Amino acid sequence: MVLVVNEVSDDSQHESPDHPERPGRVQAVMGALASLDLGSDLIVAPTHVATRNELLRVHDAGYLDELGAYCYGGGGDIDQDTYATYDSWSIATLAAGAGLSVVTELQRRGEGVGFVAVRPPGHHALRDRAMGFCLLNNVAVTAASLVSQGERVVVVDWDVHHGNGTQQIFWDEPNVLYISLHQWPLFPGSGSAVEIGGRSALGSVLNVPLPAGATGDVTRRALDEIVAPVVDAFGPTWVLVSAGFDAHYLDPMADLCLSDGDFAAMASCVSRYVSTPGRLAFFLEGGYHLEALRASVAATLASVLGAPHEGEPATNGGPGASQLESVRAQRLAAFESWTRELGN
Amino acid sequence: MKTLNSIAVGYDGSPESEHAVRWAARLARTVDATLTVLHASGILERLGSPFSHSVAPDAVERILTEEGLDSTRCHWVVDEGDACSALLHSASPPINAELLVVGSRGHGKRPGMLIGSVSLEVVQHSSVPVVVIPGP
Numbered sequence: 438m439v440l441v442v443n444e445v446s447d448d449s450q451h452e453s454p455d456h457p458e459r460p461g462r463v464q465a466v467m468g469a470l471a472s473l474d475l476g477s478d479l480i481v482a483p484t485h486v487a488t489r490n491e492l493l494r495v496h497d498a499g500y501l502d503e504l505g506a507y508c509y510g511g512g513g514d515i516d517q518d519t520y521a522t523y524d525s526w527s528i529a530t531l532a533a534g535a536g537l538s539v540v541t542e543l544q545r546r547g548e549g550v551g552f553v554a555v556r557p558p559g560h561h562a563l564r565d566r567a568m569g570f571c572l573l574n575n576v577a578v579t580a581a582s583l584v585s586q587g588e589r590v591v592v593v594d595w596d597v598h599h600g601n602g603t604q605q606i607f608w609d610e611p612n613v614l615y616i617s618l619h620q621w622p623l624f625p626g627s628g629s630a631v632e633i634g635g636r637s638a639l640g641s642v643l644n645v646p647l648p649a650g651a652t653g654d655v656t657r658r659a660l661d662e663i664v665a666p667v668v669d670a671f672g673p674t675w676v677l678v679s680a681g682f683d684a685h686y687l688d689p690m691a692d693l694c695l696s697d698g699d700f701a702a703m704a705s706c707v708s709r710y711v712s713t714p715g716r717l718a719f720f721l722e723g724g725y726h727l728e729a730l731r732a733s734v735a736a737t738l739a740s741v742l743g744a745p746h747e748g749e750p751a752t753n754g755g756p757g758a759s760q761l762e763s764v765r766a767q768r769l770a771a772f773e774s775w776t777r778e779l780g781n
Numbered sequence: 782m783k784t785l786n787s788i789a790v791g792y793d794g795s796p797e798s799e800h801a802v803r804w805a806a807r808l809a810r811t812v813d814a815t816l817t818v819l820h821a822s823g824i825l826e827r828l829g830s831p832f833s834h835s836v837a838p839d840a841v842e843r844i845l846t847e848e849g850l851d852s853t854r855c856h857w858v859v860d861e862g863d864a865c866s867a868l869l870h871s872a873s874p875p876i877n878a879e880l881l882v883v884g885s886r887g888h889g890k891r892p893g894m895l896i897g898s899v900s901l902e903v904v905q906h907s908s909v910p911v912v913v914i915p916g917p
Binding site for chain 2: 456457503504506507510513514515516517518519521566567568569570598622623624625626627689690
């Protein structure tokens with residue numbers, strides 16, 4: 438099976454001293470791709486800079502204007518976590534366009550799997566605000582483009598942090614099902630099971646908060662037993678994965694305890710969510726321990742491509758299994774509450 | 782008639798935010814309101830020296846004591862989110878702040894731009910009145 442990746446561009450000018458969201462992250466991903474030795478099965482999609490109209494599907498015009506002006510004014514700290522530099526606007530619009538290019542290539546071929554290796558990441562970027570290292574919401578730009586083509590899109594977000602930006606952008610969009618597995622409580626504080634989508638799209642958000650220390654057996658059960666039935670009922674034509682790798686046990690940003698073998702298992706689960714070939718693409722989000730990132734990306738892609746790979750085994754035994762039933766119950770209660778409110 | 786029951790003020794450890802806490806404490810004492818001193822931990826704080834979730838920093842305790850605020854009327858809250866979101870959320874349960882107080886600078890550096898200025902972002906998005914306190 439072919440792997441379609443974006444053409445990696447120079448992102449070295451989007452960096453800040455000692456900041457963990459740094460250019461070496463994409464280099465680690467490229468190391469993972471090289472280790473798979475895919476030869477002619479590795480396809481590079483051409484560079485595409487996201488246009489203003491493509492960005493306007495998910496971001497407010499005023500925000501885009503301010504962000505561009507802020508960058509070209511020299512940039513600086515946006516908040517306590519997020520920075521921009523003079524070059525960040527051009528780098529971020531390349532990142533936002535990369536998914537569009539990869540998806541276009543997958544559509545043209547009608548086969549393969551996509552991987553979008555870009556930074557800065559995107560899933561915290563709100564319609565009108567940067568946050569959590571994110572400037573533009575890369576996965577949302579691609580999902581919105583697919584929706585404009587009449588597709589139904591599942592976004593599976595397994596970054597250790599809840600993707601509040603993606604959830605907000607598609608809160609009332611019935612053609613996007615947003616699913617997040619994340620540590621909770623943790624930044625950004627959102628992502629409880631009672632958040633199920635807006636009035637026009639009830640049920641289009643599925644959050645599975647996990648306790649610190651959770652291991653891969655819990656994420657696998659969540660994907661198979663809680664997420665899969667909801668995905669089946671939704672009937673997606675595309676699956677996009679907000680693939681953060683900061684839930685790895687070595688990552689300094691959080692306290693989940695996944696191995697690279699767990700990412701491989703999760704990738705295998707989500708690849709079954711859509712049956713048509715060429716309708717699955719992964720987007721790099723977090724992942725700040727470079728060796729863990731390299732190993733996890735390699736394991737993820739080997740799993741979905743059927744490529745040989747030797748990595749860590751999947752993990753078991755952490756907390757969280759008992760909370761999965763609670764997720765189901767809270768979600769049902771939220772539905773009932775909304776139904777009562779809409780009936781009044 | 783009591784007009785103000787709950788005030789929230791943002792604190793990030795900067796002198797500007799200490800100044801805002803002092804102003805908010807004086808107002809809370811004057812109108813007999815509950816004061817919530819709110820710190821947003823963000824993502825990166827865990828890599829450094831995170832603030833305690835249960836005990837307010839010495840600088841905050843000192844200000845509240847100096848301003849004569851009854852300790853039962855003050856709360857220290859650490860929010861997992863970013864500063865702007867944390868302040869905006871404080872207008873909802875359980876804090877139910879009816880007034881937000883924020884220092885004018887903090888991490889923001891670019892005069893006149895929403896981006897990079899927590900205070901301007903809060904002013905733009907808040908559903909309750911906001912007081913922006915100039916730096917000391």
